[in-house]
Amino acid sequence: MSLIEWYQENKRDLPWCHTTSEYLVLLIEVMSQQTQISRVGKYLERFTAQFPTLHDLASADQRDVIIAWDGLGYNSRAVNLHKTAKLLVDKYKGKLPGTVEDMLTLPGIGPYTARSILVFTRNHHDIALDVNMRRVWTRRLHGHDGVVKDNVLREQLTSIMQDPKTFHSATMDFANMICLPKPKCAQCPLTCRFKPVYQLHGGNVLRKRVKKVEKGVTENGKHVPNRIFRGRIIKLLRSGEQTFEQLTLVKKDYTKNDQSWLIKLLQKLESENKIVFGDTVRLQ
Ligand code: SF4
Structure with a gap:
């Protein structure tokens, strides 16, 4: 039996498999960068209800895009997706570019995502190696x-x-x-x-896969990655502007020794244009 014969009999008929929409393929590919493809469906439905077209996404406020991204994690993907939508509307007349090289100039699009998008939108003959x-x-x-x-x-x-x-x-x-x-x-x-x-x-x-320890700090005796704290910060800021003292709540056992760590985390979020960090802190 060939792989294709196996596929014809056993394929997962995911609801969006048959789409030819460039916008939907772009969303699916970016969402599935860190989220299992089988879980992407519900987020895709919610996101497209708010931003049905590429133009809707391009003209949205970044804050609304980040809020609509809730649950998918890694908010930098939402920020990059938003920038990409703007670029596509401004530079490519709302269409995706047709080459890997041009795709790679879009924010948040790496070699695998670029090729995969081209495969699923244009049946491009270039292997997307993941x-x-x-x-x-x-x-x-x-x-x-x-x-x-x-x-x-x-x-x-x-x-x-x-x-x-x-x-x-x-x-x-x-x-x-x-x-x-x-x-x-x-x-x-x-x-x-x-x-x-x-x-x-x-x-x-079987190849032993060495698990990398993500950057983070100890909270109540357990290592917690910075990614989790970044998510908590964004979640707290969604409810409105906060003072630095209020943001210390993101770490359950916060002490003065954590101050420089939290400042660095906020500065990083600011350098990624996600928040404004001044006397108070708010979403960008
Ligand atoms: S490794 Fe095992 S499961 Fe994978 S293709 Fe070969 S026989 Fe099939």
Whole structure:
């Protein structure tokens, strides 16, 4: 059985899979950068109810965009998405650019997102390599769970791929249902060089993924990443302007020793144009 045959029988029919709207594809790709694709649906519905078109988003206040982003985390994505919408309206007549190079000039759009957007809007023949694509195809083609150079994998996949949109959707679904980090080889119908290795040695041959410790501080004896505190700050500011003293509430066991840490966090948010940090603090 080929991957595409497997996909035709097993695909997750996510409601937006059939969209050809450039705006929706842009939103889905940015939202799914840090949020599981299966959870994006409800946020997408809420966001598009408030900003139905690219022009609506471009002309909105940044504050409203950040508020509408609630629940998706990483508010810098909302800020970049808003900037991108403005740029597309001002410079590209409301359309997405047609090349990877031009896509990469848009705020918050990296090499994977640029290629993926082009695949799903224009069926572009350029492989969007993410962790799923790498895992499935490194195992199938190379028989291991390690690292293969991007240019090698790209060249191989380009020669296999027929319809880019179907190929990318199929790989994504297969990676999320069968070829998981801990693969379900026993129920996998595809030919694969990794299968006998995995069946013989089990989980011992899986690449150990080293979890990076995110920057943060200790709160009540536990390490809490700065990302969480940034989210709490933004949440508090959504209820209105705050004094510095009021913002110290974002850390449950705040003491004077945390002062320079909190100031740095606020300065960073200000440098990202999310807040105004003066005598009081408010959303941008
Ligand atoms: S046999 Fe196992 S490793 Fe190979 S593609 Fe299938 S699930 Fe992935």
